[in-house]
Amino acid sequence: xxxxxxxxxxxxxxxxxxxxxxxxxxxxxxxxxxxxxxxxxxxxxxxxxxxxxxxxxxxxxxxxxxxxxxxxxxxxxxxxxxxxxxxxxxxxxxxxxxxxxxxxxxxxxxxxxxxxxxxxxxxxxxxxxxxxxxxxxxxxxxxxxxxxxxxxxxxxxxxxxxxxxxxxxxxxxxxxxxxxxxxxxxxxxxxxxxxxxxxxxxxxxxxxxxxxxxxxxxxxxxxxxxxxxxxxxxxxxxxxxxxxxxxxxxxxxxxxxxxx
Amino acid sequence: xxxxxxxxxxxxxxxxxxxxxxxxxxxxxxxxxxxxxxxxxxxxxxxxxxxxxxxxxxxxxxxxxxxxxxxxxxxxxxxxxxxxxxxxxxxxxxxxxxxxxxxxxxxxxxxxxxxxxxxxxxxxxxxxxxxxxxxxxxxxxxxxxxxxxxxxxxxxxxxxxxxxxxxxxxxxxxxxxxxxxxxxxxxxxxxxxxxxxxxxxxxxxxxxxxxxxxxxxxxxxxxxxxxxxxxxxxxxxxxxxxxxxxxxxxxxxxxxxx
Amino acid sequence: xxxxxxxxxxxxxxxxxxxxxxxxxxxxxxxxxxxxxxxxxxxxxxxxxxxxxxxxxxxxxxxxxxxxxxxxxxxxxxxxxxxxxxxxxxxxxxxxxxxxxxxxxxxxxxxxxxxxxxxxxxxxxxxxxxxxxxxxxxxxxxxxxxxxxxxxxxxxxxxxxxxxxxxxxxxxxxxxxxxxxxxxxxxxxxxxxxxxxxxxxxxxxxxxxxxxxxxxxxxxxxxxxxxxxxxxxxxxxxxxxxxxxxxxxxxxxxxxxxxxxx
Ligand SMILES: Nc1ncnc2c1ncn2[C@@H]1O[C@H](COP(=O)(O)OP(=O)(O)OP(=O)(O)O)[C@@H](O)[C@H]1O
Ligand SMILES: [Mg+2]
Numbered sequence: 001x002x003x004x005x006x007x008x009x010x011x012x013x014x015x016x017x018x019x020x021x022x023x024x025x026x027x028x029x030x031x032x033x034x035x036x037x038x039x040x041x042x043x044x045x046x047x048x049x050x051x052x053x054x055x056x057x058x059x060x061x062x063x064x065x066x067x068x069x070x071x072x073x074x075x076x077x078x079x080x081x082x083x084x085x086x087x088x089x090x091x092x093x094x095x096x097x098x099x100x101x102x103x104x105x106x107x108x109x110x111x112x113x114x115x116x117x118x119x120x121x122x123x124x125x126x127x128x129x130x131x132x133x134x135x136x137x138x139x140x141x142x143x144x145x146x147x148x149x150x151x152x153x154x155x156x157x158x159x160x161x162x163x164x165x166x167x168x169x170x171x172x173x174x175x176x177x178x179x180x181x182x183x184x185x186x187x188x189x190x191x192x193x194x195x196x197x198x199x200x201x202x203x204x205x206x207x208x209x210x211x212x213x214x215x216x217x218x219x220x221x222x223x224x225x226x227x228x229x230x231x232x233x234x235x236x237x238x239x240x241x242x243x244x245x246x247x248x249x250x251x252x253x254x255x256x257x258x259x260x
Numbered sequence: 261x262x263x264x265x266x267x268x269x270x271x272x273x274x275x276x277x278x279x280x281x282x283x284x285x286x287x288x289x290x291x292x293x294x295x296x297x298x299x300x301x302x303x304x305x306x307x308x309x310x311x312x313x314x315x316x317x318x319x320x321x322x323x324x325x326x327x328x329x330x331x332x333x334x335x336x337x338x339x340x341x342x343x344x345x346x347x348x349x350x351x352x353x354x355x356x357x358x359x360x361x362x363x364x365x366x367x368x369x370x371x372x373x374x375x376x377x378x379x380x381x382x383x384x385x386x387x388x389x390x391x392x393x394x395x396x397x398x399x400x401x402x403x404x405x406x407x408x409x410x411x412x413x414x415x416x417x418x419x420x421x422x423x424x425x426x427x428x429x430x431x432x433x434x435x436x437x438x439x440x441x442x443x444x445x446x447x448x449x450x451x452x453x454x455x456x457x458x459x460x461x462x463x464x465x466x467x468x469x470x471x472x473x474x475x476x477x478x479x480x481x482x483x484x485x486x487x488x489x490x491x492x493x494x495x496x497x498x499x500x501x502x503x504x505x506x507x508x509x510x511x512x513x514x515x516x517x518x
Numbered sequence: 519x520x521x522x523x524x525x526x527x528x529x530x531x532x533x534x535x536x537x538x539x540x541x542x543x544x545x546x547x548x549x550x551x552x553x554x555x556x557x558x559x560x561x562x563x564x565x566x567x568x569x570x571x572x573x574x575x576x577x578x579x580x581x582x583x584x585x586x587x588x589x590x591x592x593x594x595x596x597x598x599x600x601x602x603x604x605x606x607x608x609x610x611x612x613x614x615x616x617x618x619x620x621x622x623x624x625x626x627x628x629x630x631x632x633x634x635x636x637x638x639x640x641x642x643x644x645x646x647x648x649x650x651x652x653x654x655x656x657x658x659x660x661x662x663x664x665x666x667x668x669x670x671x672x673x674x675x676x677x678x679x680x681x682x683x684x685x686x687x688x689x690x691x692x693x694x695x696x697x698x699x700x701x702x703x704x705x706x707x708x709x710x711x712x713x714x715x716x717x718x719x720x721x722x723x724x725x726x727x728x729x730x731x732x733x734x735x736x737x738x739x740x741x742x743x744x745x746x747x748x749x750x751x752x753x754x755x756x757x758x759x760x761x762x763x764x765x766x767x768x769x770x771x772x773x774x775x776x777x778x779x780x
Contacts, residue, residue, distance in 0.1 A: 010613065014621040035639055096535045097542065102711065103756035104749050107719040111737040111745045115559055135708075153318050154348035154406075158362035158413050159338025168361070172352040188712065191629030195719045198631060206632075213635030221639070225632045232627025251352040252395025 037219035045219040046227075054208070059231070061203040062193060065121055069128025070189045074182055077133040081140025085174070086166065091141060098137065106131040106192045114200055124196040124204070131192040132185040139181025143174030176248045183240050190232050205231075265417060265449045266292040266315060270324030273310050284310040286476035287324070290468065292417075295447035299460035301509065302470025303516050308453045309345055312419050315451065316342045328417070338366065341415035343423040345453075349394055349406050355381070356390040358405055362413025380408040383438060385431070400427040404435070411442070417449045425455065433493055436462060440491025457513060461506045462496055469512045479512050481505060561742045566750070569743035578732075583751060585727040590714055590759075593649060597656035597709065602702060605664020606694060615665070622661060630655035630716045634723060648720040648728070656713035663705020667698030703768045710764065714756050729755075 019039065025031075026038050033041060049055040084091035106127055117123045152169045160168070197206025205228055212220030248254045268290040275282045285307030292298045302308050313319045315326055317336040326333045328340065336342075341362075349358045356377055363373045381387055384404040394402050403426050410418060424432045440463055443450055454460050460467045461483055469479045483505055485491075496502050543563055549555065550562050557565075573579040607614045608622070630651040641647040675693045684692065721730025733748035 007616065010616040011620040013617045092534075093538055097538045099757055099760070100539075100753050103714070103753040103760070106715050107722070108715065108733070108749055108752050110722070111733045112742070112749065114737065115740065115742070148346075150344050150346050150348045151350060153313075153316075153336065154342070154344060154409075155350075155361065155365075156318075156336040157316055157338075157340060157342040158365055158409070160361075160365045164365055168350065168353075172350070175352075184708075187626055190627065191631065191712070191716075194629050195631040195716075198634070198719075199722065209632060209635050213638055216639065218636060218639055221636045225628050225636070228632050229624050229628035233624050236623070236627070247352075251393055253351055 034216040034218055037222065041219045042223050042226075045217075046223045049208075049220070049223065054203075058203055058205050058208050061201075062197065062205045063231075065124040065197075065204065066128060066186075066189060066193050068121075069125040069193070070132050070186055072125070073129040073132025073189065074136050074185060076129070077136025077181070077185070078140050078178060080133075081137045081178075082144070084137070085141040085144030086170070098134065102134040102138070105134050107195045110196065110200055119200045119202065123200045124193055127192050127196045128189045132189045135185040135188060136178070136181045139177045139184075140174060143177025143181075144170055146177065147173030172247075172251070176253050179240065179244055179248060183236065186235060186240070187232060190228070190235075194228060262294040262296070264291050264327075265294040265296070265329065266290070266451070267327040267330075268311070268315065268324070269327075271311065271314065271321050271326065272323040273307070273314065273319060274322045283474040286471070286474040288475075288477055290477060292449055292451055294449055297443045297450040297452065297463055297465045298468060299452045299454060299464035299466070300468045300470065301454060301457060301460045301513055302475050303472045303513075304455075306470045306473045306475030306516075308470065308475070309421055312342070312421050312451065312453055315417075316340055316419050338362070338413065339416045341410035341413055341418045343406050343410050343418070343420040345421040345425075347394075347402055347406060349402060349409060351394050354391045354393055355386055355397070355405050358394070359408045359412050361409060366413070376412050380412050384408045385434075400431055403427055404431070407435070415448075417451065420450065420452045422453055422455060424459070432459075437492055439463060444485075444491065457506055457509045461502060461509060462491060462493075467505075467509055469509060470516070472516045478516070481509060557742065558740050559742070561746065565743045566746045569741075570747045570750075573744070573747055579747070579751060582727055582729050582732045582748075583755060586717060586721065586729045586752075587755060587759075589645070589648060589652060589728065590710065590717055593652040593656055593713055593717075594706070594710055597653050597660055597713070598706060601657040601660035602664050605661040605702070605705075606668060606690065606698075608661065609665040609668030609698070610690075610694065619665075622658065626658045626662065631719050634720055638724070643724050643726060645724075645726060648717060648724055648726070651720045652713045652717045655716035656709040659705045659709035659712065660702070663701045663708070664698055667701025667705075668694050670701065671697040699771045700768070703764070703771050707760065707764045707768060710760070711756070714752075718752060 022036075023039060026036060037045075084094060109127060109130060110123070113123060113126055117126060147170055151173060152165050155165050155169050193204070194206040194209075197204035198210045201207050205224055209221045209224035209228075212218070212224060244254065268288060271288040271290075272286065273284045275284055288307075288311060290298070290311075300308055300311075310319060314321050315328075315333065317333045317340065328337075333340075342348075350361070353361065359377045359380055360373050363376060368376075377390075381390060384407065386401065386404060386408070389397060389401065394405065397405070403423060407420075407423050410420075424435055427435060436459060439450075442448070443463070450463075452460075452463055454463075464483050465485060467481045467483060468477050469481070470476065471478045484501070546560075547563055550560055570579075608618050609615065633654060634647070634651055637647040637650050641650065671693060675697065676689055679689050679693055717728065718730035718733075721728035722734040725731050725735070729748050729752050733745045733752075736742075736744035736748065
């Protein structure tokens, strides 16, 4: 019984440990609030922002940019990944370009693209697309290459043609990798967005924390960062986990590890 | 005398790997007549799977050629069903959908498809597992699904690579008898690889024995079939002629111990 | 004779790598001239080339690049040494996994850059700030991929070895490590990609040297040629590191275990 409760509470342990350390440090050292605020300050600031402040607008602005950029990056990444995964010469030709542009994907483009698109939604969307595309692309190619050849041979000996093997073997076989690509794509797209908003936007959560640093408000920054993490986690749980549960977990390709 | 279904002549195969060329088989000539069951025994690594995959059309022979119905084999085809040594059923399809896959590909109407699947599920004692996914089955059950999938597609030639190796002894006896009966009644051409001498003699009209790697065909033994098929374990174990052939094959195989 | 032939084909292969870039440069030049795009938005390849010459001869590029490279090197080393053991701990111990998985997943959602404002408040506009952000960014994918690699190993492998009487350490060295290695390498490679990007982003804001500082500073004066030289340097340096250090390891682990098909 005790064991069961302890097991249930275990995921909360790291957060509790940090909160405790924070509280101890704060009561003993009494640092200036602009450097390390008290837990209470952060909670209070959060409530103020949520009820009287700009928070809702910032969240909506960030989410809109994210969804646009990620959706675009996913679709293009998967299509390109399938083409490259299925036709080796295509993969070989584009590989050097993929390697190069992957190396400079995301925020590296900002100084150049800010001159083309200005500050705002288009810039953020471009930077997110640019990040997500390569993750999804590489995962799709890898997933396709890792599907056991014998599964494909089995379908071909049943009389299946190229299209049939793609549909019934390659696509579901590569799905675990594609999904994990989408998953990290969403996560890293979110990162790219925050970076983009930090420099090249006037609204959004990235701007919120940036303003925190300008006014020396560590409470705003910490609240903003924690909120950014929470939103990412909720997206993962509500958008991606259900898809996984219904496909790759059901098929026994991936263990149902993620906390339900 | 029936027609030659599969003719392998002057076959030799080499695999190209980073560390150089690996000879997988010696020179092999095999003829399988229509409706005949040919079994093949040989030591591990002698090239049995290589030969089977070449007949299936997944390997292009380095030397020699393979004919099916007089035409050179150029890739896999629906008329040559394969049961692989590794598990090759699809993890993302239920038992029923796996077995029906070949029929789906051939656009067989659903009613007929369901009938065939139902029959094979009964034959393979998979009742109650129709809607399970492969990872929810035992190893032996998965292999039975693989056999059922190939049978359901109704190919002329069935190529089997140690299909019952992972099946328990009891089920294996039943499956062997079922396969024997099916071969006798449907006149399918069967090429069957096994490690078990008994299984080879029990099922085969002809037993081929291979040498150790790079393997060649060392001996061919005819197994006379009396009555209709004569493939049931009761009569098989009591038959001195069968025992004599088994012993003969055993001697040949033993000489090739690795 | 034979050797000569091999060298020939190798050179031809090297050229094939350059071909897509040649195509790309042609398209870039074509767009620039064809649409008459202003020099404030995009410059033609020769201008980038001459800016490259200037930055090289004055030693500017070398200085900024070496700052960035040493940062990513230190950060990778620290993240690997700390992250891989942590990943094993989380992957093999169900209590550790239970306690840390959710937390790590949560941290992964907070990008390193989101902590940048706080790090600036704490450490000022210094290299420490940048280093902290880059390590934070790098270490999470390493821990995660180590963990997923360990968890993806079929339990049978472990059971088989245990039934041979193998110790826990032996199972780690003979099953977990080789089994998870491809995934660890993939994680490190991904992590380095994102760490590199976090580094550039951080340098843009911290402005204490590094290639991010170079391109962001050039933005202020609309020096598109310098920005593009910086971008190309960022990409090229990353690839050199990736190709010379990371990829040999990756192909060794992936190809060796026969996971990748030819
Ligand atoms: N893809 C491959 N690449 C390189 N060598 C291979 C490949 N496949 C098989 N071989 C080699 O060819 C030889 C014959 O292999 P094959 O799989 O045909 O043996 P087998 O008789 O089926 O053995 P078993 O009874 O163990 O299944 C072996 O020595 C093997 O190492
Ligand atoms: Mg074999």
